[in-house]
Amino acid sequence: MAAVTYRAAALTDAPAVTDVFLAARRAMTYLPVFHTDAEAIGYLAGVVEGARVEVAVHHGAVVGFAAVRAGWLEHLNVHPDHQNRGIGTRLIEWAQGISPAGLDLWVFQRNTRARALYARHGWRLVALTDGDNEEGQPDAHLRWTPEPS
Numbered sequence: 001m002a003a004v005t006y007r008a009a010a011l012t013d014a015p016a017v018t019d020v021f022l023a024a025r026r027a028m029t030y031l032p033v034f035h036t037d038a039e040a041i042g043y044l045a046g047v048v049e050g051a052r053v054e055v056a057v058h059h060g061a062v063v064g065f066a067a068v069r070a071g072w073l074e075h076l077n078v079h080p081d082h083q084n085r086g087i088g089t090r091l092i093e094w095a096q097g098i099s100p101a102g103l104d105l106w107v108f109q110r111n112t113r114a115r116a117l118y119a120r121h122g123w124r125l126v127a128l129t130d131g132d133n134e135e136g137q138p139d140a141h142l143r144w145t146p147e148p149s
Contacts, residue, residue: 004087006094009053009065014045016062017055024077030110031135047075054094056087066091068098073105076114088114092121102145109138118142 056064064078
């Protein structure tokens with residue numbers, strides 16, 4: 001398999017980032033669909049423009065991304081066809097590397113694979129909610145803090 005490369009996202013990556021985001025969300029069949037693909041492109045363009053975003057590229061195509069802003073890992077998505085290949089791990093490591101004070105994130109409680117991945121990388125549960133989000137899905141607030149030196 002050809003290597004996956006990683007780089008900072010450019011605004012021109014927004015459509016490809018959106019494709020990954022939508023594919024990952026569609027794989028979570030428990031999530032309702034509230035927005036059109038065009039609305040998602042606009043939203044993700046704002047994320048790419050306003051956050052620090054790293055993309056994973058395989059054969060010239062974006063297959064994963066992570067977005068960090070103001071102490072939060074706002075997004076970490078890997079296309080379902082490219083999961084379980086270490087891409088999520090590499091993106092978490094990037095996010096932790098640029099966030100020496102630590103990071104917080106929200107993850108759906110039902111996303112057990114993601115929760116397990118975060119736990120393996122030192123994220124700890126802060127709180128659980130009953131679904132007071134747009135999707136109406138219970139979620140978990142996780143936090144990562146670096147190990148003291």
